[in-house]
Amino acid sequence: MAMTEIPLSATLSEDERAVVEVVADFVDRQVRPVAQELEHTNTYPEQLIEQMKQLGVFGLLAPAEHGGVDVSTACFALVAQELARGWMSPAGAMGSHSVVTYLIRTFGTPEQQQTYLPRLATGELRAAMALTEPGGGSDLQAMRTKAVLADGSWTVNGTKTWITNARRAGLIALLTRTEPAAGKGYSILLVEQGAGYEVSKDLPKLGYKGVESCELVFDGVRVPESALLGATPGVGFAQMMRGLEIGRIQVASRALGVAQAALDDATRYAQERHSFGQPIWQHQAIGHYLADSATKLRAARLLTLDAAARVDSGQRADLEAGMAKLFASEVCMEITLNAVRVHGGYGYSTEFDVERYFRDAPLMIVGEGTNEIQRNVIAKQHVARHRIDDGGRK
Template sequence: MSTLDILPPDEQLVVATVRDFVDKEVKPVVRELEHADTYPEALIERMKELGVFGLAVPEAYGGTPVSTFCYVLLTEELARGWMSLAGAMGGHTVVAKLLQHFGTEEQRRRHLPRMATGETRATMALTEPGGGSDLQALRTVARKDADGYLVNGSKTWITNSRRSGLIALLCKTDPDATPAHRGISLLLVEHGPGLTVSRDLPKLGYKGVESCELTFADHRAPAEALLGGVEGRGFAQIMKGLETGRLQVAARALGVGRAALEDALAYARTRESFGKPIWQHQAIGTYLADMATSLTAARQLTLHAARRADAGHRVDMEAGMAKLFASETAMQIALNALRIHGGHGYSTEFDIERYFRDAPLMIVGEGTNEIQRNVIVSRLVERGGLDV
């Protein structure tokens, strides 16, 4: 029985549809788009048509929600074709979950129906130029007055920031609060005067989708933009959202690792040296065996976290483990795939070099792996050990 067989028939169809989209529409064009660093407008439109942007939106607001387990598998499929496509819907999904869990009914009615169709795409704005992973040290401030909030500050490395119509902005509504997290809130910001989006930041990989710096200079946000309507809850809200985000990043890593393994296996079966396929040489065979074993372990760890999330459990530790292990696994698999391909692996005419450039993003994105280790050990101590 395959992993897909565990899903109900409707969710199996969703994953199969995305897999078909990747094989028939993404793979034939990805190398050209990626090398040109071209925004994949046509592919994004097809993702809208397929309902991908509504998979985390409740039916009551026009979505077709799927389980976290299913979401992990379809994200893996997208990333297998092109990791950037999975990134194009990553933050969008987290914002949809934030609205579902913490938004007011008015906020849900305003944003979720348009997010379900992809008419409105959403992203998160957390990282600041001087803050990195220390979210409590943020300096973006939203001061309340009679007309709502006046926002000043900057964010960096914000994916989809130019094309997303809704930005979940982490900011301080009470800069003097002690401890600091009590003064942090999330605002649902839309583009307008006082919000400037920079040029696309140059990147090693993760091409096609934009990552920019945002500058807020007396940007006006209405009072009803405050997620949930109560100040000071933003840090807890975003920590919950990052559970989904880290599972999504883990699933992206699975997709990159799987693509690299599939390409390496195909190459090793057809490439010959010393009169036999290179997979029959012990060094190459060992690489392939280890790659398949570690990828399988990473997938099971990620799906374990997804199951717990679907059961309603807190999964910050499990999502951290999945993100940590899957991303390190993808990086190692990409490196070994390059070794197997030899000189061809270093050529831009093969996809291996793309996997090798894309894999590091999952190591540093959505909280670095060093931060994941801090989260894991903190929760491990708090829980008194593993739940076995």
């Protein structure tokens, strides 16, 4: 299976195209042959993660001066897509790690950048971000986790849930209320493994197997005052929203990869399987599934690359990233279901990969902010960018 075609709208350098091609080859040679077995046994892909470290995947968003690869957001998105085309779990293991890398690169103090970025770039240090709380979901402003500053250290109390990489991450970017330094504001604390927090349990999941999603409990955890991301308390919510622009592009890219794999399998099967004397793709019902899937997948990919270009231009991209995540995840759900339909009874069999794609797809709809939340974000930003004056004119 060849790598996904890179659209002409993706303005990658030759080096960046080579990065995507290397990852695509890794996916076809190393990931796809073992994905089904690892997924069905819910086995952590230790060997694949080590190979990803060697390829520099964990350093894509780290600056070159700190040992990173320093590629464009478009290249990062295409790499995430290729990984998810093989199996979504390796893409997820890279995803939250990359968002934390981006946060430290963008907002960290020079000391924080020097301390963390070189190890994050090589994958020696793995990172996770902790936002969601039990009962809170996408309502981040209902957050109960609190950090109090006293005698040069923060004391943290609270619970976070659905934290990818939680057991294997040496660094947690924790979004919390910080008092009294920021009143009722939010800050991001960089909490290192061993600081006293507990990984209380692994959460069972419909799909997205192999990579852990856990609940974290912070019970009187103390971290130094210098653990505050950047130099100013109370700005963590705005910092995390910038990070989520990258996060949502990455989730959109995962959706693209899963959808591409489903479409590839459906296209192959529709040519190999015959009924009534012809390959089934020539039956209009099946052919239309392929046509609709290919069209919507291409549109979703272009939306995602548009959001990536917006980030690289230095402009705010919450609208574009929200659109990409919303559309790509919904398209992924549709395409994976179509792939099951094309395969007929075999689509329901665990001997074929399409059932896995169908189980993985819903995560992108609810992850990194549910699609219902995405629609709210899109509407708010759309109106903000198209304000009318008191006279009713734009």
